[in-house]
Amino acid sequence: MxxxxxxxxxxxxxxxxxxxxxxxxxxxxxxxxxxxxxxxxxxxxxxxxxxxxxxxxxxxxxxxxxxxxxxxxxxxxxxxxxxxxxxxxxxxxxxxxxxxxxxxxxxxxxxxxxxxxxxxxxxxxxxxxxxxxxxxxxxxxxxxxxxxxxxxxxxxxxxxxxxxxxxxxxxxxxxxxxxxxxxxxxxxKGSCWFKLTVNGIPGHGSLSPFLGRSAIFDAVKAIEKICQVTNWEITPPDDLIELLNVSNRYLELNERSETRGVFEKITCNIGTIHGGTSANVVADKCVVAIDCRLPFGITNEEVMTRVRQMLDQLDIDYQIESFGFKSSxxxxxxxxxxxxxxxxxxxxxxxxxxxxxxxxxxxxxxxxxxxxxxxxxxxxxxxxxxxxxxxxxxxxxxxxxxxxxxxxxxxxxxxxxxxxxxxx
The missing domain is CATH 3.40.630.10 (Zn peptidases)
Structure with a gap:
């Protein structure tokens, strides 16, 4: 024994x-x-x-x-x-x-x-x-x-x-x-990684913004919209309230009080940005990789739907493609x-x-x-x-x-x- x-x-x-x-x-x-x-x-x-x-x-x-x-x-x-x-x-x-x-x-x-x-x-x-x-x-x-x-x-x-x-x-x-x-x-938390591709119209850099349309400028507008996900109000399920409270107390006890609330909010990190071909060419494409982490109370699919709705208001030429980590x-x-x-x-x-x-x-x-x-x-x-x-x-x-x-x-x-x- x-x-x-x-x-x-x-x-x-x-x-x-x-x-x-x-x-x-x-x-x-x-x-x-x-x-x-x-x-x-x-x-x-x-x-x-x-x-x-x-x-x-x-x-x-x-x-x-x-x-x-x-x-x-x-x-x-x-x-x-x-x-x-x-x-x-x-x-x-x-x-x-x-x-x-x-x-x-x-x-x-x-x-x-x-x-x-x-x-x-x-x-x-x-x-x-x-x-x-x-x-x-x-x-x-x-x-x-x-x-x-x-x-x-x-x-x-x-x-x-x-x-x-x-x-x-x-x-x-x-x-x-x-x-x-x-x-x-x-x-x-859940995970929602996606790649945003913004398309522009190339032109001579010396004539921007009079000619051409910069994919980088439009991507910046899109990024500003996407980062608003952190401000969304999301209601967690009732059976998770106690675990959320315990986890927030844990953050405070471990000197991470500045992160209190991270379990109830969507976080958003703009990980990489790749755009343009040269300083004197209006960028025809800009690709942005984004990492959002999701709290209880919202799904990956719901986030992507709402992000597309926000971007549709900008009148830009874009595509979104999921990659990497994806979960609720x-x-x-x-x-x-x-x-x-x-x-x-x-x-x-x-x-x-x-x-x-x-x-x-x-x-x-x-x-x-x-x-x-x-x-x-x-x-x-x-x-x-x-x-x-x-x-x-x-x-x-x-x-x-x-x-x-x-x-x-x-x-x-x-x-x-x-x-x-x-x-x-």
Missing amino acids: FDKRKLSNLVEENQAELLDLTAKLLQIPSENPLGDTTEITKFIVGYLEKNQIPVKTYEPDPKRFNILASIGPENGKTLIYCGHSDTVPVGDLEKWDFSPFSGEIKEGYMLGRGASDMKAGLAGLIFSMVLLKRYEVPLAGKLVLAIVPDEESGGDFGVPWLLDQGLVKGDGCLIAEPSSELNPTIGQ ANFTPAEDPICQAIVENITEVLDETAYGVLQWACSDARHFREHQIPVLQYGPAELETIHGFNEKVKIEQIINCGKVYTLAAVDYFNKVNGGKNEFN
């Missing part, structure tokens, strides 16, 4: 292996784009197989590999532990204070691209499965590890592909995406067994009260919810460094998350099996 103290001690005793695994993942570049996960996949597969865990890989797109592994009996409930092996690009190397592929430990932090998003969390999931297998911890169900290659580029060949192919099924899921230490994310706001009830298993074990490991909150962005969690699989996100992170230069994560958080993952995996089966698991 394994109790919680024994499992927690096993993580402590093997923490050097967890940290070494994290460092090795950081030392393998897996930037997306380009999206090549060949090398990191080979390493992960080798580590799992060395620990007597069978692995299957799938390559739905060249050099993008999904990894599936499982332990525990086939009968009973299935819990999915999910992570992504890709990272965003490192960007300008001169702006880093250390090598983004160092995996170095310094002043209590693990350093490198993906340290927070999300190779430390991914290492924790892999390590937890290996630990449970190595010490023959009894599981009253199947624990599945799903590692996907392209979360940072929209995820078409990762989680949704696995779910649509029927390769992954489950009754609950944890994604090791970065979060705060005490607050896993149990819901998230979604959540998992805090009472679900997977949420309880994670939250309760965070509270136990850290000896502080944990609770779930909303996420202002979106992730692969939406795909699991679309397939009626309850899901939440919890992972080690130095949130301010995610996607930025000098990304890092606290060593202590890596170890604590390793404990939470290991304890929660067993505790989850205890909950869904009515207390029949040998776990106290």
